[in-house]
Amino acid sequence: MSFDDRARASTRALLGSVTRVDPVAGLEDLPDPRRRWVG
Amino acid sequence: MQAGRSARPDVAALRDGGSEVVQLPGRFEYFYLQEYPRVVALAYALSGSRAGAEDIAQEAFLRAYRDWDRVGSYEHRVAWVRRVAANLATSGLRRRMVEARALMRLAGRWEPAVDPLPAGNAEFWAAVRALPSRQAQAVALHYLEDRSIQQTAAVLGCAEGTVKAHLAKARRALARWLRVDGGEP
Numbered sequence: 001m002s003f004d005d006r007a008r009a010s011t012r013a014l015l016g017s018v019t020r021v022d023p024v025a026g027l028e029d030l031p032d033p034r035r036r037w038v039g
Numbered sequence: 040m041q042a043g044r045s046a047r048p049d050v051a052a053l054r055d056g057g058s059e060v061v062q063l064p065g066r067f068e069y070f071y072l073q074e075y076p077r078v079v080a081l082a083y084a085l086s087g088s089r090a091g092a093e094d095i096a097q098e099a100f101l102r103a104y105r106d107w108d109r110v111g112s113y114e115h116r117v118a119w120v121r122r123v124a125a126n127l128a129t130s131g132l133r134r135r136m137v138e139a140r141a142l143m144r145l146a147g148r149w150e151p152a153v154d155p156l157p158a159g160n161a162e163f164w165a166a167v168r169a170l171p172s173r174q175a176q177a178v179a180l181h182y183l184e185d186r187s188i189q190q191t192a193a194v195l196g197c198a199e200g201t202v203k204a205h206l207a208k209a210r211r212a213l214a215r216w217l218r219v220d221g222g223e224p
Contacts, residue, residue, distance in 0.1 A: 003214045003221035006163055011182050013160035014084055020152045021093065023075040027068060030097055 067104055070116060075100070077184065078124050079153065084164050084179045085128035089153040092128075099124035118194040121180065125194070129172040166216045170209050173197075177205035178213070 001009075078099060083092035103110060103120045110116045156164065167175050173195065180191045181202075188206075192199045214221060 001219055003210060003217070003219045006217060006219050007178075007182050007213075010156075010160040010163035013156050014164060014183060015080055017154040017156055018076050018080045018083065018092075018152075020154060021076050021079050022152065023072045026075050026079075026093065026097065027071050030071070030100065 067107060070103075070113065071100055074117060074120060078120055081121055081179055081183060082124050082128045083153055084183050085125055085168065085175060087165060087168055089151040089155060092153050093151065095124055095127045098127055118190075121184070121194050122196060125176045125179065129168075129175060163213075163217065166213050167209075169216070170212060174205045174209040174212075177202050178209045181206060 075096060078096040079092050082095035082099075083089065086092060086095060088095075099120045102123050103116060106119075107116075110119045155161070167178050169175075170178065176195060177191055180186050180194055181188075184190075186194065188199050188202050192202045195202065210221075
Protein backbone atom coordinates (compact mmCIF):
# COMPACT_ATOMS: atom_id res chain seq x y z
CA MET A 1 0.00 0.00 0.00
CA SER A 2 1.34 3.44 -0.90
CA PHE A 3 1.50 6.37 1.47
CA ASP A 4 -1.37 8.11 -0.30
CA ASP A 5 -3.53 4.98 -0.16
CA ARG A 6 -2.84 4.67 3.55
CA ALA A 7 -3.56 8.35 4.13
CA ARG A 8 -6.81 8.22 2.16
CA ALA A 9 -8.02 5.08 3.95
CA SER A 10 -7.21 6.56 7.33
CA THR A 11 -8.92 9.81 6.39
CA ARG A 12 -12.09 7.94 5.37
CA ALA A 13 -12.03 6.03 8.65
CA LEU A 14 -11.61 9.18 10.68
CA LEU A 15 -14.47 10.94 8.90
CA GLY A 16 -16.56 7.83 9.46
CA SER A 17 -15.83 7.96 13.17
CA VAL A 18 -17.69 11.26 13.57
CA THR A 19 -20.88 10.31 11.74
CA ARG A 20 -22.73 9.99 15.07
CA VAL A 21 -21.68 13.49 16.09
CA ASP A 22 -24.86 15.56 16.09
CA PRO A 23 -24.28 19.23 15.36
CA VAL A 24 -27.78 20.11 16.53
CA ALA A 25 -27.14 18.52 19.91
CA GLY A 26 -23.74 20.17 20.00
CA LEU A 27 -25.29 23.56 19.38
CA GLU A 28 -27.73 23.01 22.20
CA ASP A 29 -24.94 21.85 24.51
CA LEU A 30 -22.92 24.94 23.71
CA PRO A 31 -23.13 27.37 26.61
CA ASP A 32 -25.09 30.32 25.31
CA PRO A 33 -22.31 32.52 24.01
CA ARG A 34 -24.49 35.60 24.32
CA ARG A 35 -25.06 34.93 27.98
CA ARG A 36 -21.44 34.04 28.54
CA TRP A 37 -19.78 36.95 26.86
CA VAL A 38 -22.21 39.82 26.67
CA GLY A 39 -22.50 42.13 29.66
CA MET B 40 -32.61 15.19 24.05
CA GLN B 41 -35.07 13.62 21.65
CA ALA B 42 -35.14 14.26 17.96
CA GLY B 43 -37.51 17.04 17.07
CA ARG B 44 -37.92 18.15 20.69
CA SER B 45 -35.51 21.03 20.63
CA ALA B 46 -36.38 24.04 22.73
CA ARG B 47 -34.87 26.23 20.02
CA PRO B 48 -37.27 26.86 17.16
CA ASP B 49 -34.48 27.40 14.65
CA VAL B 50 -32.84 24.09 15.56
CA ALA B 51 -36.13 22.20 15.76
CA ALA B 52 -37.02 23.33 12.27
CA LEU B 53 -33.79 21.94 10.89
CA ARG B 54 -34.15 18.64 12.69
CA ASP B 55 -37.74 18.10 11.59
CA GLY B 56 -36.79 18.32 7.96
CA GLY B 57 -38.02 21.83 7.42
CA SER B 58 -41.66 20.99 6.73
CA GLU B 59 -42.82 23.80 9.00
CA VAL B 60 -39.81 26.05 8.81
CA VAL B 61 -40.66 29.55 9.87
CA GLN B 62 -37.26 30.73 11.04
CA LEU B 63 -33.83 30.39 9.53
CA PRO B 64 -30.88 29.85 11.82
CA GLY B 65 -28.81 32.89 12.63
CA ARG B 66 -25.43 33.43 11.08
CA PHE B 67 -23.51 31.83 13.93
CA GLU B 68 -25.90 28.90 14.19
CA TYR B 69 -25.68 28.26 10.45
CA PHE B 70 -21.91 28.42 10.57
CA TYR B 71 -21.84 26.05 13.53
CA LEU B 72 -24.21 23.50 12.02
CA GLN B 73 -22.29 23.49 8.73
CA GLU B 74 -18.81 23.21 10.14
CA TYR B 75 -19.07 21.44 13.51
CA PRO B 76 -18.61 17.77 12.45
CA ARG B 77 -15.54 18.60 10.36
CA VAL B 78 -13.98 20.55 13.20
CA VAL B 79 -14.67 17.63 15.58
CA ALA B 80 -12.90 15.32 13.09
CA LEU B 81 -9.92 17.67 12.92
CA ALA B 82 -9.77 17.83 16.72
CA TYR B 83 -9.97 14.05 16.96
CA ALA B 84 -7.20 13.57 14.39
CA LEU B 85 -4.86 15.93 16.19
CA SER B 86 -5.72 15.10 19.81
CA GLY B 87 -6.47 11.39 19.55
CA SER B 88 -9.10 11.91 22.23
CA ARG B 89 -12.60 10.64 21.57
CA ALA B 90 -13.80 12.27 24.78
CA GLY B 91 -12.07 15.57 24.17
CA ALA B 92 -12.62 16.11 20.45
CA GLU B 93 -16.10 17.59 20.79
CA ASP B 94 -15.06 19.83 23.66
CA ILE B 95 -12.08 21.10 21.71
CA ALA B 96 -14.43 21.92 18.84
CA GLN B 97 -16.91 23.55 21.21
CA GLU B 98 -14.17 25.70 22.69
CA ALA B 99 -13.07 26.78 19.20
CA PHE B 100 -16.64 27.73 18.24
CA LEU B 101 -17.15 29.66 21.46
CA ARG B 102 -14.03 31.67 20.71
CA ALA B 103 -15.27 32.23 17.16
CA TYR B 104 -18.52 33.59 18.50
CA ARG B 105 -16.73 35.86 20.94
CA ASP B 106 -14.74 37.41 18.08
CA TRP B 107 -17.52 36.99 15.51
CA ASP B 108 -17.47 40.53 14.19
CA ARG B 109 -13.70 40.67 14.00
CA VAL B 110 -13.16 37.28 12.37
CA GLY B 111 -14.49 38.45 9.02
CA SER B 112 -16.07 36.65 6.08
CA TYR B 113 -17.49 33.11 6.16
CA GLU B 114 -14.37 31.64 4.54
CA HIS B 115 -12.19 33.46 7.01
CA ARG B 116 -14.28 32.09 9.86
CA VAL B 117 -13.98 28.57 8.43
CA ALA B 118 -10.20 28.91 8.52
CA TRP B 119 -10.17 30.71 11.86
CA VAL B 120 -12.15 28.10 13.80
CA ARG B 121 -9.95 25.33 12.39
CA ARG B 122 -6.79 27.16 13.39
CA VAL B 123 -8.06 27.53 16.96
CA ALA B 124 -9.16 23.88 17.13
CA ALA B 125 -5.87 22.67 15.66
CA ASN B 126 -3.88 24.72 18.15
CA LEU B 127 -6.00 23.53 21.07
CA ALA B 128 -5.65 19.92 19.95
CA THR B 129 -1.87 20.05 19.62
CA SER B 130 -1.16 22.10 22.73
CA GLY B 131 -0.55 19.57 25.50
CA LEU B 132 -1.65 21.65 28.47
CA ARG B 133 -4.69 23.23 26.83
CA ARG B 134 -5.75 19.87 25.38
CA ARG B 135 -5.53 18.19 28.78
CA MET B 136 -7.62 20.95 30.36
CA VAL B 137 -10.33 20.53 27.73
CA GLU B 138 -10.17 16.74 28.00
CA ALA B 139 -10.52 16.91 31.77
CA ARG B 140 -13.67 19.00 31.36
CA ALA B 141 -14.98 16.56 28.76
CA LEU B 142 -14.40 13.55 31.00
CA MET B 143 -16.20 15.25 33.88
CA ARG B 144 -19.07 16.12 31.58
CA LEU B 145 -19.23 12.61 30.16
CA ALA B 146 -19.32 10.97 33.58
CA GLY B 147 -22.44 8.86 33.62
CA ARG B 148 -22.89 8.91 29.86
CA TRP B 149 -22.48 5.78 27.78
CA GLU B 150 -19.65 6.90 25.57
CA PRO B 151 -18.50 9.78 23.37
CA ALA B 152 -20.30 10.27 20.04
CA VAL B 153 -16.92 9.90 18.33
CA ASP B 154 -16.29 6.26 17.45
CA PRO B 155 -12.95 4.48 17.92
CA LEU B 156 -10.83 3.89 14.82
CA PRO B 157 -9.80 0.50 13.43
CA ALA B 158 -6.24 -0.37 14.48
CA GLY B 159 -4.50 0.38 11.18
CA ASN B 160 -6.17 3.76 10.82
CA ALA B 161 -5.54 4.59 14.47
CA GLU B 162 -1.86 3.82 13.87
CA PHE B 163 -1.75 6.30 10.98
CA TRP B 164 -3.21 9.16 13.02
CA ALA B 165 -1.07 8.30 16.04
CA ALA B 166 1.95 8.62 13.74
CA VAL B 167 0.64 12.01 12.56
CA ARG B 168 0.37 13.15 16.16
CA ALA B 169 3.96 12.09 16.78
CA LEU B 170 5.10 14.65 14.19
CA PRO B 171 6.08 18.19 15.23
CA SER B 172 2.82 20.04 15.81
CA ARG B 173 2.91 22.26 12.71
CA GLN B 174 3.63 19.26 10.48
CA ALA B 175 0.78 17.35 12.11
CA GLN B 176 -1.58 20.28 11.57
CA ALA B 177 -0.53 20.59 7.93
CA VAL B 178 -1.10 16.87 7.29
CA ALA B 179 -4.50 16.87 9.00
CA LEU B 180 -5.72 19.92 7.11
CA HIS B 181 -4.34 18.77 3.77
CA TYR B 182 -5.69 15.21 3.90
CA LEU B 183 -8.62 15.27 6.29
CA GLU B 184 -9.96 18.59 5.08
CA ASP B 185 -8.83 17.98 1.50
CA ARG B 186 -7.43 21.49 1.44
CA SER B 187 -5.02 22.90 -1.09
CA ILE B 188 -1.60 24.17 -0.13
CA GLN B 189 -2.96 27.72 -0.40
CA GLN B 190 -5.96 26.95 1.83
CA THR B 191 -3.82 25.10 4.35
CA ALA B 192 -1.46 28.08 4.51
CA ALA B 193 -4.42 30.37 5.13
CA VAL B 194 -5.61 28.23 8.03
CA LEU B 195 -2.16 27.92 9.57
CA GLY B 196 -1.35 31.58 8.97
CA CYS B 197 1.94 30.87 7.20
CA ALA B 198 3.45 30.97 3.72
CA GLU B 199 2.60 28.35 1.10
CA GLY B 200 6.27 27.38 0.92
CA THR B 201 6.24 26.65 4.64
CA VAL B 202 3.25 24.33 4.21
CA LYS B 203 4.98 22.54 1.34
CA ALA B 204 8.07 22.03 3.51
CA HIS B 205 5.95 20.77 6.44
CA LEU B 206 4.11 18.32 4.20
CA ALA B 207 7.28 17.02 2.54
CA LYS B 208 8.98 16.38 5.88
CA ALA B 209 5.84 14.85 7.31
CA ARG B 210 5.33 12.49 4.38
CA ARG B 211 8.92 11.25 4.56
CA ALA B 212 8.68 10.63 8.30
CA LEU B 213 5.26 8.97 8.11
CA ALA B 214 6.26 6.72 5.20
CA ARG B 215 9.32 5.61 7.14
CA TRP B 216 7.43 5.01 10.39
CA LEU B 217 4.52 3.25 8.71
CA ARG B 218 6.80 1.31 6.33
CA VAL B 219 4.94 2.34 3.18
CA ASP B 220 6.14 3.64 -0.18
CA GLY B 221 5.57 7.10 -1.55
CA GLY B 222 6.94 9.40 1.10
CA GLU B 223 8.09 11.78 -1.63
CA PRO B 224 5.32 14.04 -3.00
